[in-house]
Amino acid sequence: MGRLQIAPRALVCKNTIIEGDVQIGNDTVVHVGASILAKKGPIIIGSGNIISERAVIVNNHSTPLTIGDDNLIETDARIEGRGMGHRNTVQVRAVVAEYSTLGNDCVVGATCSTAPAENVPDNTVLFGNPQSRRTRADGNPEHRFTHKKHLEYIHEMLPRYNHIIEAE
Amino acid sequence: METSYTIYKKPEFIETDTGNKVSRRSLISGSQNIVLGGKTIVHSKCTIRGDLRRAGPTHQAAVLIGRFCSLGPSSVLRPPYKTYKGTFSYYPLKIGDHVDIGENSIVEAASIGSCVVIGKNCVVGRFAIIKDCCLIEDGAVIAPNTVIPPFSVVSGGSPAKVVAQLPESTQEVFETRSKDNYSKFISG
Numbered sequence: 001m002g003r004l005q006i007a008p009r010a011l012v013c014k015n016t017i018i019e020g021d022v023q024i025g026n027d028t029v030v031h032v033g034a035s036i037l038a039k040k041g042p043i044i045i046g047s048g049n050i051i052s053e054r055a056v057i058v059n060n061h062s063t064p065l066t067i068g069d070d071n072l073i074e075t076d077a078r079i080e081g082r083g084m085g086h087r088n089t090v091q092v093r094a095v096v097a098e099y100s101t102l103g104n105d106c107v108v109g110a111t112c113s114t115a116p117a118e119n120v121p122d123n124t125v126l127f128g129n130p131q132s133r134r135t136r137a138d139g140n141p142e143h144r145f146t147h148k149k150h151l152e153y154i155h156e157m158l159p160r161y162n163h164i165i166e167a168e
Numbered sequence: 169m170e171t172s173y174t175i176y177k178k179p180e181f182i183e184t185d186t187g188n189k190v191s192r193r194s195l196i197s198g199s200q201n202i203v204l205g206g207k208t209i210v211h212s213k214c215t216i217r218g219d220l221r222r223a224g225p226t227h228q229a230a231v232l233i234g235r236f237c238s239l240g241p242s243s244v245l246r247p248p249y250k251t252y253k254g255t256f257s258y259y260p261l262k263i264g265d266h267v268d269i270g271e272n273s274i275v276e277a278a279s280i281g282s283c284v285v286i287g288k289n290c291v292v293g294r295f296a297i298i299k300d301c302c303l304i305e306d307g308a309v310i311a312p313n314t315v316i317p318p319f320s321v322v323s324g325g326s327p328a329k330v331v332a333q334l335p336e337s338t339q340e341v342f343e344t345r346s347k348d349n350y351s352k353f354i355s356g
Contacts, residue, residue, distance in 0.1 A: 054244060075244050075246060075276075092291050129324070146250075146251050
């Protein structure tokens, strides 16, 4: 069936559920208990992403689900859409609904959800309950700054305490 | 209040010398950095991230949990992180005594006091501080860096707000309840 391709510098924990045709890029971190399920089409994950525990990325379509670079996917988030660009943050328990896409530098706030089949433009921030959205003008400097250091930290600490799948 | 006994199958839980009951189906990473105070129950599918500890050569624990706590099924305990003075680090997550965390809740708080009840499906944001004797209602989403004062009832979503106060007897009520829950959690 599907093939799993892990880039040499990616960190993928053993205690994860990965099914089907999945490609994981360099420096990407997949924490314990995350699920990446390529049910019908492939999932292609770029470099420098962090996928936290219990996050679910699922592709129920024949088209590939592409995730760009330097995205942060937090605990219990659910990605069912067609893909996303770079430097997005999908916060705790947020949902990227079916057929939808995220641009670049977007934030889907905690427990928020995109509408089905919408293309969220760049720099959009979804937040609050009742849900509202705004466009950010600052160009996401905090994420660029923290994310790099976060990756460095995880690359140092994660292999000490967890079993990592060796790249071939 | 009279509550019923919860009977579990003996092989499912590991009981430590101090009376902690930890489900074998829970997901615990970095167990050497986790402190359980005693008589604490960790239910199945609960995730505790002890591996995300302070950067540098410290022997500080990543997750500290007091006595008579209950960590519900599918809950997640994850230390918070930030960059401080240019260095990135995770910081310890401290939980007091008699804390009940409900099913499917995600906790990234900096500290939680004693006698706190957190409902089901809650999200406690990074570096939130919950003081003693609080009630977090089901589905509440506490924003990052929030400080919840003692004796508060917190409810609603994103961000949750303080909606009411609890009486002075709360400490006693929650203590009795957590002790009662522990004594009625027995193997069959």
